[in-house]
Amino acid sequence: REKPSFDLSKGHQIDRNVWFTDKDENQALSLRYTGDVLFDETNPFQRVRVLDSYSHGKFLAINNMVMCTERDEYHYHEMITHPVMQTHGNAKNVLVIGGGDGGTIRELFKYNVDNVTMVEIDEAVVRASKEHLPKIACEFNNPKLNLIIGDGIQFVKDAPANSYDVIIVDGSDPVGPAKGLFTAEFYNNCKNALKDGGLVITQGESPMFHEGTFVELNHCLKGIFGKQSVHTMLFHATTYPSGMWSLQVAVKGSKHPAKDFNKDQAAKFAQDKGLKYYNEDLHTAAFSLPTFVKTMLGDN
Ligand code: SAM
Numbered sequence: 001r002e003k004p005s006f007d008l009s010k011g012h013q014i015d016r017n018v019w020f021t022d023k024d025e026n027q028a029l030s031l032r033y034t035g036d037v038l039f040d041e042t043n044p045f046q047r048v049r050v051l052d053s054y055s056h057g058k059f060l061a062i063n064n065m066v067m068c069t070e071r072d073e074y075h076y077h078e079m080i081t082h083p084v085m086q087t088h089g090n091a092k093n094v095l096v097i098g099g100g101d102g103g104t105i106r107e108l109f110k111y112n113v114d115n116v117t118m119v120e121i122d123e124a125v126v127r128a129s130k131e132h133l134p135k136i137a138c139e140f141n142n143p144k145l146n147l148i149i150g151d152g153i154q155f156v157k158d159a160p161a162n163s164y165d166v167i168i169v170d171g172s173d174p175v176g177p178a179k180g181l182f183t184a185e186f187y188n189n190c191k192n193a194l195k196d197g198g199l200v201i202t203q204g205e206s207p208m209f210h211e212g213t214f215v216e217l218n219h220c221l222k223g224i225f226g227k228q229s230v231h232t233m234l235f236h237a238t239t240y241p242s243g244m245w246s247l248q249v250a251v252k253g254s255k256h257p258a259k260d261f262n263k264d265q266a267a268k269f270a271q272d273k274g275l276k277y278y279n280e281d282l283h284t285a286a287f288s289l290p291t292f293v294k295t296m297l298g299d300n
Contacts, residue, residue: 017032018032018033018034018035019031019032019033020032020033020051020053020059020061020064020066021064022061022064022065022066022240022241023064023241024209024210024241027209027241027242028241029066029239029240029241029242031051031053031054031055031056031059031066031069031239032053032054032055033051033052033053033054033059034051034052034053034054036051036052037049037050037051038050038051038052038058038132039128039131039132041124041128043122043124045121045122045176045177046062046063046122046172046176046177047061047062047063048060048061048062048122048124048125048128049061049062049128050128050129050131050132050133053069055071056069056070056071056072056238056239057069057070057071058070058132058133059239060101060125060128060129060133062125062172063175063176065172065173066239066240067101067125067172068101068103068133068136068239069239070133070135070136071238071239072237072238072239073101073103073136074103074275074276074277075235075236075237075238075277076103076203076235076237076240076245077103077104077106077107077136078107078275078276078277078278079233079235079247079277079278079286080104080107080168080170080201080203080247081104081107081108081168082107082266082269082270082275082278082283083201083233083247083249083257083261083278083283083286084166084168084199084201084249084257085108085111085166086261086262086265086266086269086283087199087249087251087255087257087260087261088165088166088197088198088199089261089262089265090165091111091113091165091166092113092114092115092165093113093114093115093117093163093164093165093195094108094113094115094116094117094164094165094166094167094168095116095117095118095119095156095159095163095164095166095167095168095193096108096116096117096118096119096167096168096170097118097119097152097155097156097167097168097169097170097171097181098119098120098121098152098169098170098171098172098178098181099118099120099168099170100120100122100123100125100126100129101125101129101133101136101137102126102129102130102133102136102137102138102139102140103136103137103170104118104168104170105118105139105140105142105145106136106137106138106139108139108168109139109142109144109145110269110273113144114144115144115145115146116142116144116145116146117146117148117164118145118146118147118148119148119150119151119152119155120147120148120149120152121149121150121151121152121177122149122177123149126140126147126149151177152169152171152181153180153181153186156186156189156190156193157185157189159189159192159193160193161192161193162193162194162195162196163193163194163195164193164194164195164198165194165195165197165198165199166198166199166200166201167190167193167194167198167199167200167201168200168201168202169181169190169200169201169202169203170203171202171203173205173210173213174205174213181202182213182216182217182220183220184220184223184224187200187220187221187224187225187250188224190250191224191225191250191252194252195252196252196253197252197253197255198251198252198253199249199250199251199252199255199257200249200250200252201247201248201249201250202217202221202247202248203245203246203247204217204218204232204245204246204247204248205217205245205246206240206241206242206244206245206246207234207244207246207292207293207296208242208244209240209241209242209244211296214246214296215296215297217248218230218232218248218297219297219298221248221250224250225250225251225252229250229251229252229253229254230248230249230250230251231248231249231250231251231256231257231258231287232246232247232248232249232287232289232293232297232299233246233247233248233249233286233287234246234247234286234289234290234293235247235277235286247286257287258283258284258286258287258288259284261283263280263283264280266279266280266283267279267280
């Protein structure tokens with residue numbers, strides 16, 4: 001694949017001007033890509049593409065939304081994994097819903113887990129990622145992985161009670177098959193499937209871009225786990241619209257994920273594993289919310 005050799009400061013012309021745009025009615029985030037379409041399949045669930053951007057390397061898109069880019073994927077994958085894993089401290093049985101690009105399981109296998117079950121509805125996401133994003137999709141052959149191609153909503157409904165230490169909901173935005181990942185029924189079933197002391201974390205959309213969904217999901221979780229047991233995190237996701245993204249953590253127990261973790265252990269882990277976004281200070285800081293976000297959530 002050819003990369004551009006233009007330099008705008010030297011008056012070169014832009015020769016390929018193809019943009020991928022992730023947008024709602026009023027706002028958008030765009031990445032200019034080379035025009036090379038590395039993967040493009042539409043199936044009954046969604047359209048899955050891998051494109052090659054100028055600024056962020058190759059990226060996975062589902063429908064018209066950026067799921068992850070080579071350049072900044074670690075922001076999301078480290079933050080959806082390490083705060084809950086460090087808070088738990090000894091998670092052995094982990095369930096991932098969605099996550100077909102493989103970034104979350106890559107982070108999970110940095111721990112001494114017994115098993116990770118991943119339920120991804122669309123095998124095309126796994127196939128596209130293995131083929132084109134090998135640095136992200138690098139743990140699919142791990143013998144501790146139980147990969148199930150199926151509906152995570154149904155899976156959690158059928159899961160035996162008290163089965164998992166941590167559940168990570170690495171799903172897409174609430175359209176198509178992911179709609180049900182934003183419902184009370186789903187999180188009631190997650191709570192049932194969690195062991196006592198377990199934690200569930202879910203990507204919670206953007207307070208700036210999707211205020212309605214962001215607030216509804218937080219309130220939904222509070223209704224199930226109790227107000228004191230639901231905690232909102234923010235982090236920088238440079239290729240998600242608005243750049244400000246949230247994660248919701250709900251605890252089946254009394255731990256406070258911003259405080260009740262071993263800071264020294266987290267620091268050592270982050271250093272030993274060469275993490276690039278997560279560290280022990282950010283673990284706590286990510287739970288500190290701007291006042292306008294607290295107001296949105298009714299947390300002040
Ligand atoms: N990082 C992304 C983001 O927030 O933009 C999300 C990751 S992407 C890998 C989400 C995955 O969830 C997709 O591969 C999609 O196929 C999967 N998914 C959506 N609905 C699902 C469901 N009901 N059960 C299992 N997987 C689902």
